[in-house]
Amino acid sequence: MYLRKKKNKDLIPISIPYLEGNEERYLRDCVRTGWVSSVGPFVDRFEKGVMEYSGSKYALAVSSGTTALHTALVVLGIKAGEEIIVPTVTFIATANAVRYVGAHPIFMDCDDYLNIDVNKVKEFCEKRCFFNGKNLINKDTKRKVRAIIPVHILGNPADMDGLMKLAAKYHLFIVEDAAQSIGSYYTKGRYAKRHTGTIGHIGCYSFNGNKIITTGGGGMIVTNKKTWWDRARYLVNQAKEKGTAYVHNEIGYNYRMTNLSAAVGLAQLEKLDNFIQIKRKNFLYYKNKLKNLEGIKLFCEPSYARSNQWGYALALNSNSNISRDGMIGVLKNNGIEARALWKPNHLQKPYVGEQYYKIDNAIKYYERGIFLPCSVGIKRCEIDSIVSVIGRALGVK
Numbered sequence: 001m002y003l004r005k006k007k008n009k010d011l012i013p014i015s016i017p018y019l020e021g022n023e024e025r026y027l028r029d030c031v032r033t034g035w036v037s038s039v040g041p042f043v044d045r046f047e048k049g050v051m052e053y054s055g056s057k058y059a060l061a062v063s064s065g066t067t068a069l070h071t072a073l074v075v076l077g078i079k080a081g082e083e084i085i086v087p088t089v090t091f092i093a094t095a096n097a098v099r100y101v102g103a104h105p106i107f108m109d110c111d112d113y114l115n116i117d118v119n120k121v122k123e124f125c126e127k128r129c130f131f132n133g134k135n136l137i138n139k140d141t142k143r144k145v146r147a148i149i150p151v152h153i154l155g156n157p158a159d160m161d162g163l164m165k166l167a168a169k170y171h172l173f174i175v176e177d178a179a180q181s182i183g184s185y186y187t188k189g190r191y192a193k194r195h196t197g198t199i200g201h202i203g204c205y206s207f208n209g210n211k212i213i214t215t216g217g218g219g220m221i222v223t224n225k226k227t228w229w230d231r232a233r234y235l236v237n238q239a240k241e242k243g244t245a246y247v248h249n250e251i252g253y254n255y256r257m258t259n260l261s262a263a264v265g266l267a268q269l270e271k272l273d274n275f276i277q278i279k280r281k282n283f284l285y286y287k288n289k290l291k292n293l294e295g296i297k298l299f300c301e302p303s304y305a306r307s308n309q310w311g312y313a314l315a316l317n318s319n320s321n322i323s324r325d326g327m328i329g330v331l332k333n334n335g336i337e338a339r340a341l342w343k344p345n346h347l348q349k350p351y352v353g354e355q356y357y358k359i360d361n362a363i364k365y366y367e368r369g370i371f372l373p374c375s376v377g378i379k380r381c382e383i384d385s386i387v388s389v390i391g392r393a394l395g396v397k
């Protein structure tokens with residue numbers, strides 16, 4: 001009923017919300033009871049729901065994935081002039097959060113899953129930095145490297161095992177940008193059964209409209225450490241001291257989630273397992289149909305994890321007879337929305353001049369990579385037509 005209606009001239013969208021559950025009922029409840037703002041029963045229920053679902057000890061609802069990341073860095077005490085290792089392949093919010101606290105990003109290359117290349121991170125720490133027994137110091141800049149922000153791209157879990165080992169060795173914090181990956185978890189290794197977002201020191205989810213579940217706009221901070229959760233809760237509420245008086249001893253933020261948003265979020269969370277099941281089935285369907293096409297690579301889940309399969313993306317081979325933009329144009333002319341992958345952040349205007357280390361894979365995939373429609377509500381016949389358009393564009397009969 002409440003699907004954003006697709007008109008004939010509309011393209012098959014990349015990702016739109018699916019709002020067929022209790023969203024309307026819960027929203028009505030907010031209006032009827034007057035609980036529309038940043039306190040209310042749905043905020044509590046949504047936090048508890050995400051906490052239980054993810055298996056983290058504490059959860060805090062906030063206004064966006066971006067504000068979740070910013071708050072996490074403040075909570076961990078990252079200061080201006082310090083450095084944070086981030087992937088160059090990610091939505092720009094990851095890097096922006098680093099700059100909000102005045103720290104500097106060090107951009108890293110991606111592996112063949114588009115996730116941060118842990119071997120290159122390790123090499124960077126070993127060759128370009130030294131450990132003084134307390135901190136990791138960047139030899140070039142003499143600044144402290146304080147943290148790594150891995151991003152689980154498309155919902156496919158990054159190699160947390162490798163990253164956590166580095167973090168322990170060099171006293172680094174890990175803030176997981178799990179904006180795209182709620183519901184993804186590890187199936188093997190040291191973190192088997194653990195969800196993305198709950199392994200590092202703090203994890204951040206996003207509920208923006210294009211994510212697997214949405215609150216309209218919103219985010220969540222998860223952690224196992226109560227003092228960090230307390231501190232985050234204090235900061236996102238304008239650093240208001242306990243009690244009713246307006247007493248503030250620090251500069252805080254208004255980063256809370258409203259009860260209205262949380263009402264939608266709770267209804268969406270009830271459907272998350274169902275959404276993941278659909279996303280995974282649709283992905284397999286795409287994969288089986290695309291596997292006969294030469295000239296493309298589909299980004300799949302790593303063997304050690306079960307992905308929520310939030311996003312679908314492919315890369316054209318370097319010898320492909322059509323360019324990325326050529327392919328996007330053909331898809332668009334056939335009523336299908338497709339987009340280039342995020343431009344690597346070390347090439348984005350605000351970040352030119354920041355450090356980056358041996359980036360080549362990211363450029364290769366940027367030049368060849370395309371996001372495909374992945375909404376929960378996508379129909380099989382739509383996937384059929386997308387695949388056949390791609391096949392024709394590649395010159396396959």
Ligand SMILES: *Cc1c(COP(=O)(O)O)cnc(C)c1O
Pocket residue numbers: 063064065066067090091093094151177179180206207208217218219
């Ligand atoms: C969406 C996203 C964010 C930002 O989340 P918002 O809720 O839109 O602020 C951050 N990082 C990644 C990787 C994302 O995909």
